[in-house]
Amino acid sequence: MPEETAQPVRGRMRRLLSGLVDLAGRRLSVVVLLLLCLISSAATWREQNPITKRAGAAVARQVLEVCPVPCEVLVVVRDTAVDRAFAAAIERGLAAAGAPIAGRVFGQPRDVRLEFERIARAGGSVDAIATHRIASEWGPVRSAGAPVVAPGSYSWPTFLTPRNLLNVVNQNADIAIIALGMTLVILTAGIDLSVGSLLALAGVIAAVTAQEWFGGAAASPAGLLAAMLLGVAAAALGGLLSGTMVAAFRVPPFVATLGLMMLARGLALILAVGHQRRLVGGGAEGTPEAVRVGAPAFAWLGNGSALGVPNPILLMLFLFVAAHLLMTRTMFGRYVYAVGGNPEAARLSGVPVTAVLLAVYCLCGAFAGLAGIVDASRFEGGRPNAGELYELQVIAAVVVGGASLAGGRGRISGTLIGAMIIAVIQNGLNIAGVASYEQKVVFGALILAAVLLDRLQPKIASRRARMTRGSTSTPVQ
Amino acid sequence: MKRALTGVAAVALFFVLGGCGGGAETGAVEGRDGVAARGTIGFSAMTLTNPFFKIIADTMTEEAERHGFEVVVSDADRDVNLQSQQVDNFLASGVAAIVLNPVDRIAIGPAVRRANEAGVPVFTSDLQAVAEGVEIAGHVGTDNYQGGLLAGEAMIEALGEAGGEVLILHFKQANSCVLRVDGFRRAIEEYNSDRSDGRIEIVAELEGGGLRDEGYRAMADGIQAHPDLAGVFAINDPSALGARTALEQAGRADQVRIVGFDGELAGRQAIREGKIYADPIQYPDQMGLMTVQNIVSYLDGEDFERVHLIPTRLYRQADAERDPTLDQGP
Known part of the structure; x- marks a missing residue:
């Protein structure tokens, strides 16, 4: 067609577009599903708080910045598999720099309080607390007086988390x-x-x-x-x-x-x-x-x-x-x-x-x-x-x-x-x-x-058929 | 083409409703800036169509806000499947604590266990969970057995020296109601133990579903089967009100005295009008309040009472006449 040689880009664009429209028409439920996922993602755009090995290593680095060695660090996490892996990463990072661990808590807020009491009785001190965002809101952590280091949060749709x-x-x-x-x-x-x-x-x-x-x-x-x-x-x-x-x-x-x-x-x-x-x-x-x-x-x-x-x-x-x-x-x-x-x-x-x-x-x-x-x-x-x-x-x-x-x-x-x-x-x-x-x-x-x-379907289909017939009967230029 | 249109409709609807959700979210963000939110509490309520649980939800939301928490309320609609899905959703969105009115005290077990494994504390209010191997951080509920005893006393008082036949409108699925009926039976047994005439006989125990329509149907049948009935104990206000309607239609409203339970607004109004004799009243607002206080205590590492049962109080017509929250019309 002469039109295509005159405006090749526009023609190709048009074909691509009509191809997409065609595909969307045949697989529209898929498109709708993807669209719904997109909307759900937008609606659930929230702060996410990582509890991973990488976040643990980052916390260890940050602790060393806040409080240089020798620094008594208390590690606070919950008693779950994910938390323990996170805590292990923190301890590895601290051990590599030679920072002493004042104590570790794998448990509930109450356990943190008891641990502080134990450290106080033993005459020890805590110079920094390494933890995650959730435990950083626990009362005993907040009122400890020592700097609290938790991984930074990032924004991501809760909908799109694997879990x-x-x-x-x-x-x-x-x-x-x-x-x-x-x-x-x-x-x-x-x-x-x-x-x-x-x-x-x-x-x-x-x-x-x-x-x-x-x-x-x-x-x-x-x-x-x-x-x-x-x-x-x-x-x-x-x-x-x-x-x-x-x-x-x-x-x-x-x-x-x-x-x-x-x-x-x-x-x-x-x-x-x-x-x-x-x-x-x-x-x-x-x-x-x-x-x-x-x-x-x-x-x-x-x-x-x-x-x-x-x-x-x-x-x-x-x-x-x-x-x-x-x-x-x-x-x-x-x-x-x-x-x-x-x-x-x-x-x-x-x-x-x-x-x-x-x-x-x-x-x-x-x-x-x-x-x-x-x-x-x-x-x-x-x-x-x-x-x-x-x-x-x-x-x-x-x-x-x-x-x-x-x-x-x-x-x-x-x-x-x-x-x-x-x-x-x-x-x-x-x-x-x-x-x-x-x-x-x-x-x-x-x-x-x-x-x-579903009820309207036959009507729409017949109208569409009429329209198609109409367009084929007019000569194409 | 059809699928196309269906899809468009679905997306459009989603947008409209998404708009509502967006509104709620802005509120949460404000909270975060204002009080420096300490996190989110997920609450899965038994059913929000019953005002009792709505009051728990509302009080929790209010009290939690004062402590810097945001409460997300989900309606389990009396379906344990829905409730455990809601627990999973709470876990996925990283809440600080979960509160449940367990719909099924046993079948909720696996969901609670998943929360335990994720290190998220689970609190129950009103109803307790009894599944094996699960850890409940705290419970606040009504002392239902004591409430049942009070309901029995109210029935004895209402029937007077004559005694008579009594029917129970039950909701067996809920353990709280089983305790209420146990207490009620105990009080009646004690009353009967030292008398030969004027005894109170419990002649039937029907399933009222804890709902107005089911209570109505059960009572309509009950009055046919037991025409000499003198009293009814309904395990909550909706079923008591359903029973009242059935008795009015059968022309037996004057013959049969009703004792309800809960003391929710419609129930107290009916007590004022003499339609229900009395209610042991529960305090859902205190439940919501204390549950949040327990959560705060837990997160602050303080000790608190792991199981707290709030006693009920008997509420009669004289109390209703002094009740400022009731409509004081003729």
């Missing part, structure tokens, strides 16, 4: 896991309201069987695994039940799963209260408290981690890949889309519609059960009240992720992004200090907006 980012994903791993199953159900134009209750039922069954059948505190890892599998199986069975209602008896999914929701919650409460009653030796009434699992290994799935990544996140990623492959690479995946797009057409073209629906609800139940096991493991016990209102968060994640409630349209990857969008909004609002009342408003409005746009 917080892992928190965000970890806290919502259960929602994301259930959302994978829910995506399948919603793809068939169905809905599953029972997921929160199935989560609780699975957790309680795993906890009660671990305690009563598999040895309680002395349960072997195999016994705990069996208990967990029983929980997941129960939830899958629940899903199969609502699937049967929907597929074989044509009960609307909303009603079938509403019934199961109450049924499963009731069962979870009955099992938990029954267990508590047996614990106190019958007679007295049990309370609907968490059923505690004594075996420490039970907490591995929920609270353990590998290479610094919490196990629930690893499980979520594994299930995500599995569900993604299932939906994109297998015949079953194509069947699910076909059933959701047009069940009659699917039936006529030989898709086993009933079997597909049964499998979809059963899978959704199993995913809810897995989330229940994660929850029970996290709290070291099955909670009969767990997962209340989870169905709403899960459906919100799926819908925000781009699936259509009318069925046939949506992707597993979209759901994962949707779950993360909800997670980031929640976390961002939390650490930005927005009160819970306003958070409820955001979530309600977000779901309404997503569903409303």
Whole structure:
């Protein structure tokens, strides 16, 4: 084109821009997620106080500047692994310069006071205190009279700290896991309201069987695994039940799963209260408290981690890949889309519609059960009240992720992004200090907006199609 | 396209609400400049829809400000999952201390343990945590057993020599309520022990959820099952008020005397109007105040009472008539 030779830079810029716009259009949920992360970062721009080896070495150098050798230094930190590493770095720095250590405190403010009293009794003195920002605010440190050296703070978004980012994903791993199953159900134009209750039922069954059948505190890892599998199986069975209602008896999914929701919650409460009653030796009434699992290994799935990544996140990623492959690479995946797009057409073209629906609800139940096991493991016990209102968060994640409630349209990857969008909004609002009342408003409005746009979608699409037709019919110059 | 629009809506909403958050933050920054803030205290409240916990939160915020601390209040909404997430958020943002009204005294254990490992002291108010292997730096709450005894005395006083059938509206999930009911039963047993007529019989214990609507439904059923009922003990004011509504609708409001618990504004107003006979009253403002004072003592390395239980006091109609905080209308 002649235009390009005349203004090559502008042309290239325009192409680049249109390419970006195109990419953004196709992957907008990703862009939204990144944007939300950006906003969360801006809203949580705070002073950060390092407690690292490097900060420790810097503190040692600064102490030597403030008070040259010989200088009696008191090192004050809390009794945690991170603090101890920080303190060790300070001591290494001081030892290299030959500065004597007057004392060290690994503990609480009270311990600092006692240490000062000990030093005073022994006739010693403290010329400087090396510590971190948090302990520098402790009363005995502030009133010591000696110069206090703590690492300088720097500004960085709290949202973007590794600990917080892992928190965000970890806290919502259960929602994301259930959302994978829910995506399948919603793809068939169905809905599953029972997921929160199935989560609780699975957790309680795993906890009660671990305690009563598999040895309680002395349960072997195999016994705990069996208990967990029983929980997941129960939830899958629940899903199969609502699937049967929907597929074989044509009960609307909303009603079938509403019934199961109450049924499963009731069962979870009955099992938990029954267990508590047996614990106190019958007679007295049990309370609907968490059923505690004594075996420490039970907490591995929920609270353990590998290479610094919490196990629930690893499980979520594994299930995500599995569900993604299932939906994109297998015949079953194509069947699910076909059933959701047009069940009659699917039936006529030989898709086993009933079997597909049964499998979809059963899978959704199993995913809810897995989330229940994660929850029970996290709290070291099955909670009969767990997962209340989870169905709403899960459906919100799926819908925000781009699936259509009318069925046939949506992707597993979209759901994962949707779950993360909800997670980031929640976390961002939390650490930005927005009160819970306003958070409820955001979530309600977000779901309404997503569903409303789902409704408007055909209209927008047809208008867009008309516009495209219009532009192609005019000759291009 | 749809996803595009959804996204835009989400971002827009976030901006609007982010604006609210920004406002709160400026306040905090001012505090830092003004009193040279010593740090942040994270408070995860049981539920902020109950005024009782709101008062704890507000008093804490006020008192902490005087000592140079900022309080971040989160609403656990009676959900221990949410509460432990809030603990993790507090730890990520580096707070100086954490205060909890434990939603589930056992299941909150792992979260408290994570705070212990991070070296951040955890204080409880109102409700205690009993999970194994966790370290609670301090607790301030109501002496619920003593409150239950007082509620029993109030019931005995209300029913007089006639005695009669009594129903309990419980909220078993909360250990504090279990203690209240234990105290109540103890007082009634003691009263019954030396008499053969005019005894007080506890005929039922229903789940009132500690909420107005659940208390209403439970009472509506209770009065059907026990038409001769003479009294109700509700473990808090919302469920007592729910019970009152149910009794009025059944036309039994004059027959059944109600004893509540808490002494929150709506409850005291109802006592003034004779709708509730009496309440053992709690002092959420003192709880908030003493919790902050304990935190300051802890950080200053001073000794303090690790578990402090505030006794309740019985509040009857005569007290309500003298209460300047109540609306003194007709």
